[in-house]
Amino acid sequence: MAQKRADVPWEEVADFLTETVINRAIKHDLRMGPRGQKRDEQLLEEVFRLACRYIGQSPQQTLYLNEIKQTMNANVGWQRISAYLKFLDGTLLLRLIEPLEIRLKRRRGAPKICLCDHTLRAAWLQEIIPLTGPEGMTSPHLSVLAGRVAESVVGYFFRSIPGLNVAHFPERGDEPEVDFVLTIGEQRIPVEVKYRRRIEHRDTIGLRAFIERVHYNAPFGVLVTLTDDPGSDDPRIISIPLSSLLLLR
Helix, strand or coil, X not given: CCCCCCCCCHHHHHHHHHHHHHHHHHHHHHHCHHHHXXXXXXXXXXXXXXXXXXXXXXXXXHHHHHHHHHHHCCCCCHHHXXXXXXXXXXXXXEEEEXXXXXXXXXXXXXXXEEECCHHHHHHHHCCCCCCCCHHHHHCHHHHHHHHHHHHHHHHHHHHCCCCCEEEEECCECCECCEEEEEEECCEEEEEXXXXXXXXXXXXXXXXXXXXXXXXXXXXXXXXXXXXXXXXXCCXXXXXXXXXXXXXXX
């Protein structure tokens, strides 16, 4: 509906998505049965709203707690918020990408939020972030948000591939952040999303650092870009535009 019906006014598409996709999941699917009736509909809405707002990011517990406290004027525990996030993950409205754990000692980190389609965000928050065209590329604010949306698109795309293990790699000590890490057998492939017209050498620090750590067993890295221009001259880094990546399945 959102992608194919370009002839339909956006307002109609937004109302359709809100009513038949988001509201159906929050007000109907997640509230079916005796246990479902006990779930707080308003809290589900607020958790989903925060997920839309922080798309492509890894919000910490304190952010959820403070935002919901201010919005609902109520003290809601993290366990309950976490359970609602997992309920939304179960509806496939979003995917929670957990941090990579490859050491004996567990490294704590917040999950990264990837929405199934950015049109749901546009409909729910009433904020359109263009991924193509000059609008989002000329405004610094929209450009940053477009990068977050693109990161979310990539994460959900990878999670939709059966049998592929997907995680994100938060900054750890002297190891910089990597947007996603794909685990295939004993090998890992780091993926960085840089959805901008100009990519600098420093933008690939995370990929290069991950590849150079022998114990990660990463033969190469992937840099997801906006344009067809190579994002790096490092032979270990493969550049691919987001539009081409989504055609690979």
